[in-house]
Amino acid sequence: MGITMPGITMAQVAPAAALPDFTGIVQKNAPAVVHVEAKYSGRRPKNSAGGQPMQGMDPGQAEIFRRFFGMPMMPSPEEQAHTSLGSGFIISGDGYILTNNHVVDHADVVTVRLQDRRTLTAKVVGTDATYDIALLKVDATGSLPTVSIGDSRTLKPGQWVLAIGSPFGFDYTVTQGIVSAVGRSLGGGDQPSTSFIQTDVPINRGNSGGPLFNLQGQVVGINSQIYSDTGGYQGVAFSIPIDLAMNAVDQLKAKGFVTRGMLGVEIKPVDEDVVKALKLDSAKGAIVVNVTPDSAAQKAGLQSGDVILAFNGHDIVQGTDLPPLVSLTKPGTSVPIKILRDGSEKTINATIGAMPRNQNEQSALGKVAPSGGSSALGLSVENLDSATRSQLGLKAGEGVGISDVTGPVAAQAGLQQGDVILMVNQKKVGTVEAFRAATANVKPGDTVLLLVRRGDTTNFIGLTVPNGKDE
Template identity: 80%
Template sequence: MSHHRLVSSLLCCALALGLAGPGVVVAQTAPAAAAALPDFTGIVEKNAPAVVHVEAKYTGRRPKGGSAAPMQGQGPDADQMEILRRFFGMPMMPSPEEQAHTSLGSGFIISSDGYILTNNHVVDHADTVTVRLQDRRTLTAKVVGTDPTYDIALLKVQAGGPLPTVSIGDSRLLKPGQWVLAIGSPFGFDYTVTQGIVSAVGRSLGAGDQPSTSFIQTDVPINRGNSGGPLFNLQGQVVGINSQIYSDTGGYQGVAFSIPIDVAMNVVDQLKTKGYVTRGELGVMIRPVDDDIVKALKLDSAKGAIVVSVSPGTAAQKAGLQAGDIILAFGGRPVEQGSDLPPMVAMTKPGTTVPVQIMRDGRDKTVQVTIGTMPRDGNPFASANKPAPSSGTDALGLAVQGVDPDTRRQLGLQPGEGVAITDVTGSVAAQAGLQPGDVILMVNQQKVGSVAAFRTATAGVKPGDTVLLLVRRGDSSNFIALTVPPADQNNG
């Protein structure tokens, strides 16, 4: 044995026996580190009886978008079966509209009389829903109500006696780095326990995917079948409903999303009392404040949400909000980024008067807004997160004229509102997507209703400046930031 290997072996033995001496601390820190790790056994033993396996049976094709799915390895999918039926002489094979399917998920009991929470996409379009308890009893569940916007469903079972329940926590107290635990039925394997930490809170998944929900992001392993199951904190309280994963493959890749339990319980109360869910509506289209807007308006930071347009007759219009206002806080809560605002508004009870802090013309101002009611099939916000076009005067490579009466009528514009682009001569404006026919409503938050007003607003534009325009195309408006290039580059 070499001298090096002998020393290594002796050191390992010394560490194992705790005899390494004062200069070696590994043997002392390992037990300490192990002791610091949480023990989840108590949480699991107490709460597992209140977690259920959910099975929903339905016939025909389901709408796409649900993340719950049958277990893998159950034969051809609906599209494959349809190909076999049509092209390979199998007339007795049922069509996709005639086939029976099963969706698997999880849920948890919130009251001893049998109310159960799960995801809407687990039971969507189900003909029958059953739940299996930890004691192996299988009960038929009634769907009391669903809310697709928040992806929540409330079920009810009759068990002939009180059922075990979970404890409800406060998801608003969660912080990144805290331990959390999930119990569910991934791939149909009942009462599977996984753990991890909170990766982020207040996470938005974008305008097209539940914009009203501010998700809890975790690294807890969540897979198909976990949908609808509970997320626990270290106090054994439910703080979220496991809902989605972010994955290129359909399997867990370290990013999972849960619906905050305070959102879910608000839905439960409304489904029990009136059978549907109402959400607050502000009545504005917004977009995030990005670096171009910061530069154009000479802001200190990119915080807040900038108002692109205000819908007539809405809470925002009645409170005097205007296009170009930057919303900095809502109900005393700061709006750090544009995606923060829709969940805040949606969770506000219609009819509530809320202070809204805005920046207008470089000055902060607070307006009182009485929140309206969002249409039941609507969205509290239309988010203008799409790539934006740009504009300018000669320096920006644009020619404009007054808006003709027919165009004004088609766009719903008032007299003296906006100028129409007649020609795009600058390369920067063209690359930004501006087109003849677009109507410019504002320049750096100043309204322009005539060619003279437009020229005045852009008179001081010089190379290197960033100009912020509010542009109307069709029935939508958007803010467009354009940085003016050197004169010899604009026509290239």
């Protein structure tokens, strides 16, 4: 006899039966997941303990687990200063293993432990701090179990994923969740060339370097970071896309380091001020703040003020979309770049250069801008002398200096005396007269876009003139 609950229909409870069963994925792949331990003769580097950049359990908790629950891989408090714990996974039967760079960075000895309890010494074949990738190699008798590599580009928010790793030294711990977002930038920092997979999979210290699987049992990411105020899991974890990681693997095998493409531009996201000033339909794209001399961008004809809409066929929805795409492009490749200039779309081709090693291509979210002047904008400007231009690396006829901030519009935007204005609404200004002409028709309600140099940083600043006496 069936039992029904008041107010609940079968249609409402049916979805519970459709929840995925992860046991097959775990049984197949757990043997290819390894525990990684790195030893240091001195104190280990900052953020090397797996689960970067958060703190783990306190020393008292760690000691209780180690002593009373028999955790041979959990170091004592004294050992923690010289030990880093993490996870990894075997990508080929001949012993190549992927993990995070921050797990093994500067280690003297690296060992991995397999599910069959074998402990093997690992050689660090190569590392890349920018992608936070490390490739290890172990020698073992017979062919080792391996994971299957998937396609992280097909991931969509809402899809189920699971992780296998060693949080706090608990080997082969399985956690599951969903993809929360893809293409997530963490704000520049040390990894501007990585668009992370964000998940709500419980990830903690020791999970770093472990695999993230899709429901097909394929690795789609490498668990790398968590966001937490306390050091514990709070529902926000980040994984490196496996496509990016495997690109790095091929290069690490071949030459021991990773080469990235470089366009040679500083960019800024298209914000509301840029949209207003340039009368754009949306805030999509990345606006070029500065072009590096003799770079691929300069040779292709890119200019300050251009809005990059697409790179090599990929739409640039937000500014942070561009660095990873450029980074993954092989130097010497010619790619089409769709831009918006003076209200018209056009496509130019750029031959991508090579980024110098140990240098990151970042979106420049830069600084701010610079007697004549504009009362509406609240600033006065003056011509630059040749010595000032030479010091700033400017050519003759480039830029005017802010001699005084006279009103609230410029002051609220953070403009300062000594800043240099290079462009007004994408038009170059090199004299007080040119600045006056460019701002002569500014009226209440208008937004004016200035390209500003302060020191060695250049940025676009939008100034909106108040519309009414009380604003």
